[in-house]
Amino acid sequence: MQQRVRNAMAIASAAGSHVDPVPDTQGRWYVFARNLHTVFSAATANRGAKLGFFLVLALIVVAIFAPLIAPYPADQMGAGMSLLPPNGDYWFGTDEFGRDIFSRVIYGARLTIQVGLIAVGISLTIGTITGLVAGYAGGWTERVLMRLVDVVFSFTETLIALAAVAVLGPSLTNAMIAVGVAAIPFYARVAYSVTLVERNRAYFDAAYVAGAGHLRLIFVHLLPNIVPPLIVVATLGVSSAVLAAAGLSFLGLGAQPPSPEWGAMLSAGRDYFTLAPWIMIYPGVAIMIVVLAFNLLGDGIREALDPRQKS
């Protein structure tokens, strides 16, 4: 994740120069929409990003239509004999309770999307506001906020997530909160560095001279302009969040059995994996595909936004 922040910060300036100063007549939604367009056209121009985009799309489709795709309910015990190897009826085999692993992996996609959305939602919201306010306000507010961000940043994400779960107690919801909180500094740093660039642009001075208030300057003028790098960080952030939450669940600190969360499935299957390796193979492959998808997408957008990173 640290590398991602550095990369994202590196593109902060590039992204800034990428977006031309906006004529005031076209409005903030225009800026926002154009920035989104920049990001997505960038993403589709890159091979890896295209693959990532389709994988993400596939994940969403699988999650939405899980009940239609999965042949059995996720927690139906005795759907088959226990520990059956993969075969025509049970594509990924069955686990120690005779549950269909394929169905469980399919339903697990829903939990993974939840993890990604909630964890990244927390870090993106709090991180962006912190970075924006620090970059906008300057002076003491800036020093205190960014010092605090640095302090949190200097612990590893794992430690913060562990501490948060130690306080809140093990559950998937708490794991999502823990992972989200742990990643706040990354978003804050990126938002902060882009805000510093944007604050010095003509449109900002114009809005300031025209008498816009603090909130208006921050949320209406600055926010839409710092979107592209934040999208990169958030996309890569989903993959980190999914990995971290699965790790917590694997340790028993996140989703609890019988949840079909992938990390929890790996954890539950540990005792049987010498007898039935398929129990641990498929949930692991599922995690890897999702993480890979968001990594490819995020990398692709970043490369497209920052020509210097291109190979």
Place this chain on the structure above:
Amino acid sequence: MDRYLLQRSLAALLTIWITTIAVSMLIHLVPGDPVQIMYAQSQGTTPEELEEVRQRLGLNEPLVVQYVQYMGRVLQGNLGTTIRGEQPVLELLLERLPNTLALAGAALLIACVIGLVSGFIAAYKRGSWLDTSLMTTAILGVSMPHFWLGLILLFFFAVRLQWFPVAGNGIENLVLPAVTLGVTNAAIIARLTRSSMIDVFDQDFIRTARAKGLPKAMVLYGHALRAGLVPIVTMIGLQFTYMMGGAIVVENVFGWNGVGRMAIQAIFQRDYPLIQGFILMFACIVVTVSLLMDVIYAWLDPRIRY
């Protein structure tokens, strides 16, 4: 340079100070009555006994007093005793720490060797099939959950092939966890090394060195590698703190007897003194390592010395 180091040291101290505040207040953030939660698993604890524990932990004092008392103890090297077994926390942690450091160190070595070499080759052969396949492998490696890789390695090399023992704490038990942790991080190092080296290859002084007809090896090792290594050194410091975090998970996969495994057990047992001690110790290690990296960075890169 002195001013820079002074600044970094102060920042490090500030970080540790804030950590002590957070750690000492940790127990109050727990929803519900922490004493009751801690003792929920032991049967027959009377309200009087619970009150006594509350007294002993000083939980009835005002927060500021609690913090001062806590700091007083910590500065004397007393991190308290565990709830279960009443063992001194510091002793327990120090007993297990060498195992975790050995794991993280071995993993870092593996990660650096694989990561630096393949990143450098990929950058040098930029755009070739070699670059593409190395970087494809790297992004797969970055996306792989290390606990899963650990399970797979355990299955093949310990269970099927029986090359390594499944559990234990000998040197032969270190191989699989170190490879697990090392390989996933090698991928990250390879990616960073590649982009760092590509930046350097594009710079004017490399073109000058080439143009004036220096031997290729001299340009590579004398000019490019030296310049490219500077950001990589800091990154490796970050990687080490990363490894310490990753070790927590990997230790649990392999039953490696380090602090991470103990911390997870402590979380399950709600042994707050042990959790607090673990977080504080971990934070100190991470902060010290990053400070060390700042020093090395400043020493390597003359531009930092302002």
